[in-house]
Amino acid sequence: MTEGLDLETRLTSAFREIAATVPELPAGPWQETKLQRGAVRRGPINSMRRTSSENGSSNTRRRLLVAGIGVAAAMAVVATIVLAGGGGSTLSAQTVAVRTVAAIQGASNLIEVNERTIFAPKGVEKSTVWRYGNRVRIEDFSETGKPQSEAAGQFAYRKCSTGPCGAIEVNYSDRTWRALPSIAAYRGSNDSSPRPESSDQVASLVQQGINNHRLKMVGSKMLGGHTTLELEFPGAYGHTTRLWVDPSTYLPVKSVVFSGFTTTQEYQWLPASSANLPLLNIAIPAGFAHRG
Amino acid sequence: MRVHESVACDAEQNVSSFEEIYRAQWAPMTRLALLMTGSRETAEDLVHDAFLRLEGALASVEDPVGYLRRIVVNGVYGRHRREKVERSHRAGPAAPVFNPEIDEIWSIVQHLPPRQCQAVILRFYGDHTFDEIAALLDCPTGTAKSLVHRALERLRQELET
Numbered sequence: 001m002t003e004g005l006d007l008e009t010r011l012t013s014a015f016r017e018i019a020a021t022v023p024e025l026p027a028g029p030w031q032e033t034k035l036q037r038g039a040v041r042r043g044p045i046n047s048m049r050r051t052s053s054e055n056g057s058s059n060t061r062r063r064l065l066v067a068g069i070g071v072a073a074a075m076a077v078v079a080t081i082v083l084a085g086g087g088g089s090t091l092s093a094q095t096v097a098v099r100t101v102a103a104i105q106g107a108s109n110l111i112e113v114n115e116r117t118i119f120a121p122k123g124v125e126k127s128t129v130w131r132y133g134n135r136v137r138i139e140d141f142s143e144t145g146k147p148q149s150e151a152a153g154q155f156a157y158r159k160c161s162t163g164p165c166g167a168i169e170v171n172y173s174d175r176t177w178r179a180l181p182s183i184a185a186y187r188g189s190n191d192s193s194p195r196p197e198s199s200d201q202v203a204s205l206v207q208q209g210i211n212n213h214r215l216k217m218v219g220s221k222m223l224g225g226h227t228t229l230e231l232e233f234p235g236a237y238g239h240t241t242r243l244w245v246d247p248s249t250y251l252p253v254k255s256v257v258f259s260g261f262t263t264t265q266e267y268q269w270l271p272a273s274s275a276n277l278p279l280l281n282i283a284i285p286a287g288f289a290h291r292g
Numbered sequence: 293m294r295v296h297e298s299v300a301c302d303a304e305q306n307v308s309s310f311e312e313i314y315r316a317q318w319a320p321m322t323r324l325a326l327l328m329t330g331s332r333e334t335a336e337d338l339v340h341d342a343f344l345r346l347e348g349a350l351a352s353v354e355d356p357v358g359y360l361r362r363i364v365v366n367g368v369y370g371r372h373r374r375e376k377v378e379r380s381h382r383a384g385p386a387a388p389v390f391n392p393e394i395d396e397i398w399s400i401v402q403h404l405p406p407r408q409c410q411a412v413i414l415r416f417y418g419d420h421t422f423d424e425i426a427a428l429l430d431c432p433t434g435t436a437k438s439l440v441h442r443a444l445e446r447l448r449q450e451l452e453t
Contacts, residue, residue, distance in 0.1 A: 007447060007451070008444070011401075011412065011416040012417065013394075014393070014394040014397040014398060015413060015417035016417065018326065018398055019323035019324075019417065021326070021332075022323045022326055022335075023319065024319045025315055025318050025319060118433065118434045118437065119434075120441075121441065205431075205432065208430065235432070235435070239431070239434075239435050239438075257432040257435065259434055259435040261434040261435070261437050261438045262434065263435075
C-alpha cells in the first residue's frame with residue numbers, strides 16, 4: 001500500500017492506521033464509579049471498562065517500587081573532592097548540583113542568553129535563545145550562518161499571566177513575517193505550552209543526576225578566564241552530560257551533552273536592565289512581506 | 293519598534309473542566325499509549341491512571357494536555373522497565389492484525405529499545421518537534437534527535453532484510 005514512499009511517510013501512515021482502532025469516546029451521560037481504594041473512575045457510561053490496575057496488585061507493586069527507590073536514595077553515597085583553587089573549600093557534587101538547580105530556578109530576575117550547537121550527522125544546527133521570564137526570543141541558524149529553511153529567522157514570544165499571548169516569526173529565507181498564536185506554533189506544534197528552554201533542560205538533567213546519585217565532581221576548570229566547577233553525570237539514555245557552573249552564583253556557564261549527537265550550550269546571565277531588555281525585542285526588517 | 297508588544301493577547305483562556313478534557317483526550321492518549329505499548333488493555337490502564345493523576349493536580353496544572361501526555365509517556369516507560377524480561381520474549385503485537393506491511397513496521401517498532409520506540413512514535417505519529425520530544429522524554433534535544441535517528445536506521449535495516 002505504501003511501498004515506494006519514504007520510510008517516514010510509511011511510519012506515519014502505519015501509526016495512524018493502528019491508532020484508528022481506538023474510537024472516540026461515545027457521547028452520553030457522564031458517570032462516576034467508585035473503585036477499590038477510593039479512586040474514582042469517570043467517563044461516559046458505555047465506555048466503562050474494567051482494567052488491570054483496578055485489581056489493586058499494580059498499585060501495590062507501585063508502592064513497593066516507590067519505597068524501594070526511597071531506600072536506594074537513602075543509601076546513596078555522595079563523593080566529595082577538595083576544589084583546586086577554591087580556598088580549600090570542600091563541596092560535594094550533590095551540593096553543587098542542588099545549588100545549581102536552585103540557581104537556575106531562581107534566576108527569574110536575569111536574562112538568560114544561550115547559544116546552542118547540535119552536531120548532527122546531517123550538519124551543525126545552531127540557535128541562540130534570549131529569555132527573561134516568559135518572554136523568549138529565538139534565532140535559529142544553519143551551519144553556514146544562514147537561516148534554516150524550515151525554522152528561520154528571529155522570533156519573539158511573550159506570555160501573559162493566564163496563557164500564551166502570541167508570537168511573531170520573521171523568516172529571513174523568504175523575507176516574510178507572520179503572527180502566531182504561541183511559541184509552540186513556531187515549532188510546528190499545537191501544544192500551547194512553550195518549549196523547554198535551555199537552562200530548564202539542563203536543570204532537568206542535573207535533577208536526574210541528583211535523583212540517581214550518579215553525579216561526579218570533575219574539579220575546577222578555567223573557562224573564558226573564569227574559574228568554574230565541573231560536574232559530570234550520566235543520563236538515562238546512555239548520554240553523558242558535562243556541566244560547568246560559576247562557583248559564585250552556581251549558574252551554568254557551559255554544558256556539553258555527549259550522546260549520538262553532541263550538544264554544546266554556552267550561557268550568559270545578564271541583569272534585566274533597561275540596556276539589556278531590548279535584547280528580547282525583534283523588529284520586522286523593512287521590505288519583509290506579511291504572510292497570513 | 294517593539295513588535296512583540298503589538299501582538300494581541302487573548303487573556304481570556306478557557307479553563308476546561310475535567311470532563312471536557314477527558315472526553316477530548318481519552319482517545320488521543322489511548323492511541324498514543326497503544327502505539328507505545330502494543331496492547332489496548334495496557335494503554336487504557338495507563339491512560340486511566342494518568343487521568344486519575346491529572347484530576348488531583350488539575351487546579352495547579354497550567355497545561356493539562358501536556359501534563360497528561362507526559363504522564364502517559366512516563367507511564368509507558370516505567371512499564372517497559374518493569375516488564376523488560378516479559379517484553380524481550382514478546383513476539384509482537386497480537387491483535388488487531390493489519391496488512392502485512394503495517395504489521396511488519398509495527399512489529400519492528402515494538403522491538404526497538406523503549407526510548408527509541410517512544411521517540412519515533414512521538415515524532416511520526418504525534419508530529420512533535422525534537423524539543424517537545426526532549427521535554428516529554430526528559431532528555432536533551434540532541435539525544436531526542438539521536439533516538440529518532442537510530443530508530444530510523446534500525447527500521448531501514450530491518451525492512452531491507
